[in-house]
Amino acid sequence: MRTNTGAPGARVLGLGEYQPSNVVTNDDLARRIDTSDEWIRSRVGIRERRIAGADESVVDMAVAAGGKALAASGLSAADVDLVIVATCTQETQIPNASARVADRLGITAPGAYDVNAACAGFCYALSAAGDAVRAGSARNVLVIGAEKLSSWVDWTDRTTCVIFADGAGAAVVGPSDEPGIGPVVWGSAGDRAELIGIADRNSFMAQDGQPVFRWATTALHPVALEACERAGVKPTELAAFVPHQANLRIVEAIARKLGAPQALIARDIETAGNTSAASIPLALARMVGRGELASGDTVLILGFGAGMTYAGQVIEVP
Amino acid sequence: MAYTEQQILEGLGEIVDEIAGVPAAEVTPDKSFVDDLDIDSLSMVEIAVAAQDRFGVEIPDDQLKDLKTVNDVTNYIAKQEASA
Numbered sequence: 139m140r141t142n143t144g145a146p147g148a149r150v151l152g153l154g155e156y157q158p159s160n161v162v163t164n165d166d167l168a169r170r171i172d173t174s175d176e177w178i179r180s181r182v183g184i185r186e187r188r189i190a191g192a193d194e195s196v197v198d199m200a201v202a203a204g205g206k207a208l209a210a211s212g213l214s215a216a217d218v219d220l221v222i223v224a225t226c227t228q229e230t231q232i233p234n235a236s237a238r239v240a241d242r243l244g245i246t247a248p249g250a251y252d253v254n255a256a257c258a259g260f261c262y263a264l265s266a267a268g269d270a271v272r273a274g275s276a277r278n279v280l281v282i283g284a285e286k287l288s289s290w291v292d293w294t295d296r297t298t299c300v301i302f303a304d305g306a307g308a309a310v311v312g313p314s315d316e317p318g319i320g321p322v323v324w325g326s327a328g329d330r331a332e333l334i335g336i337a338d339r340n341s342f343m344a345q346d347g348q349p350v351f352r353w354a355t356t357a358l359h360p361v362a363l364e365a366c367e368r369a370g371v372k373p374t375e376l377a378a379f380v381p382h383q384a385n386l387r388i389v390e391a392i393a394r395k396l397g398a399p400q401a402l403i404a405r406d407i408e409t410a411g412n413t414s415a416a417s418i419p420l421a422l423a424r425m426v427g428r429g430e431l432a433s434g435d436t437v438l439i440l441g442f443g444a445g446m447t448y449a450g451q452v453i454e455v456p
Numbered sequence: 457m458a459y460t461e462q463q464i465l466e467g468l469g470e471i472v473d474e475i476a477g478v479p480a481a482e483v484t485p486d487k488s489f490v491d492d493l494d495i496d497s498l499s500m501v502e503i504a505v506a507a508q509d510r511f512g513v514e515i516p517d518d519q520l521k522d523l524k525t526v527n528d529v530t531n532y533i534a535k536q537e538a539s540a
Contacts, residue, residue: 181498348517352501387498 142274148267149318150456151213151278154206154308155423156199157410158190164300173296183386187303187411189288196228196306197235200284201242203306203419208243211310211456213278215244218310220276222267223252224259224283224415226336226444227290239282249276256334257382257443258324259283259415260307261450264439265322267311282308283415292342301385302343303411307419318456320369323361324449327353334444345444354388354442359395361450362440369436369452373398377435377455378425382442383407383417392440401438402430414443422455431455458537459511464530471506475499485527493526503529513537 163186164175178184190199200223208215223236236250255262260283267279284306291299311319330353334345362381366373379401381389386407393403406421413420418439425431433455440450459467469480476499489495495503504515507529513536515523523529 181496348497348501348520351498352505352517355502356505391502 144272144274145313146272147314147317148271148311149314150453151310151312152207152209152211152456153419153423153426154203154208154210155420155427156202156206156306157188157420158194158199158304160189160191161186162189167300171294171296171299173300178300181385181387182301182412183389183405183407184300184411185408187409188305190286190304194286196225196284196286197238197242199286199304199306200225200235200239200282200308203284203308204239204243204280204282207282207308207310207423208280211312213310213312216246217278218245218248218280220249220267220270220279221245222263222279222281224255224263224281225252225285226254226256226259226414227285227287228252229286229289235284240280243280245280255415255441255447255449256445257384257412257414257417258441258445258447258449260418261322261439261441262324262447264309264311264319264453265324265449265451268319271311271313278310278312280308280310282306283417283419285414285416287343287412287414290336290343295342297347298343298345301412303413305410305413305416305420307416307421307423309419318454320365320371320452322449322451323365323368324447325361326448327357327446330446333446351385351388353446354384355391358440358442358448359392361448362392362396362438365438365440365450365452371436371452373438374400375436376401376438376452378402378404378431378437379440380404380418380422380425380437381440383410383421384412384443396438415441426455459534461530461534464511464533465526467510468503468507468526468529471503471510475502475506483526485525485530487526488524489526490524507533511537
């Protein structure tokens with residue numbers, strides 16, 4: 139038997155993002171349910187979020203973000219032979235999203251699968267993509283996080299509907315001589331699976347906020363530190379820290395324990411809400427788009443959420 | 457080493473100051489965290505975690521919701537320490 143020969147390293151070649159056009163402010167929500175701009179800002183740090191239209195699907199948003207990432211990478215559809223979509227809010231149980239996304243982008247017959255690791259999904263998918271390139275099972279991989287959480291939220295439940303939102307972010311991963319995606323540090327805590335979930339097809343998103351907050355602010359900074367350690371990058375050398383945009387107070391609590399005072403801390407949740415698997419690539423692409431990060435900068439990304447699942451790695455900005 | 461209630465109160469004051477920006481001097485036994493010190497449920501979790509780091513006493517979420525005043529928390533920590 140023979141085996142593949144892969145690339146010496148893998149790196150992100152391009153990023154892309156998509157947000158629906160409909161902006162929903164805290165005041166908009168306060169007109170429909172018993173909440174306020176002050177309450178939402180102080181508890182979760184969100185000012186406004188984007189909500190997809192009724193006719194706009196997870197696949198639509200994934201296509202929009204994926205197309206931009208492909209364009210930014212300088213590659214064409216023919217160069218991509220694997221598509222991975224991280225999502226937990228896809229409309230259909232089957233077919234998966236990734237095969238249709240690939241088809242819509244003109245990527246012919248790639249390997250195509252979806253990843254459900256909830257809010258950690260993008261980091262899981264990115265790790266799988268990098269490994270595939272280094273193992274030689276793919277040349278270039280399109281990795282997308284796309285979510286339409288608005289479909290799964292009870293819009294009368296003020297503990298969840300103020301938090302979750304819609305959007306997509308994407309990255310193209312390809313071969314490189316030097317590693318541009320560091321070793322993933324990942325894991326799960328299935329004993330806490332009941333803390334966040336959508337129980338069945340007739341249920342809404344539910345989460346037990348206080349224990350989730352405690353878990354996120356105590357269990358994750360060691361993961362972040364280990365991801366730096368494994369990549370051989372000191373926290374003080376990071377240009378940015380882009381954790382899952384769960385709640386601004388969780389973001390800030392983990393950032394404080396990371397010990398990277400110079401690093402730019404992603405605060406994309408302020409205008410994007412919590413978009414689960416989409417939040418990291420969405421935040422990262424927007425930071426690059428605004429010129430806050432330069433090519434070659436090292437960034438720590440850290441996904442965490444339902445499962446409970448978590449994954450983090452250091453990556454280099456394309 | 458067991459902490460005295462006074463030491464726990466002082467430590468708690470420093471923690472509350474750091475996490476919620478409420479001056480330590482205001483953290484007196486009869487104050488209610490929510491009603492008097494304007495501390496929300498998420499800050500209470502952060503305070504509980506910081507108190508655990510400092511005093512080695514875990515305050516689980518189901519206990520935390522019943523601890524309304526500064527005195528409740530001080531007593532809880534002192535009692536757990538005594539039984540440890």
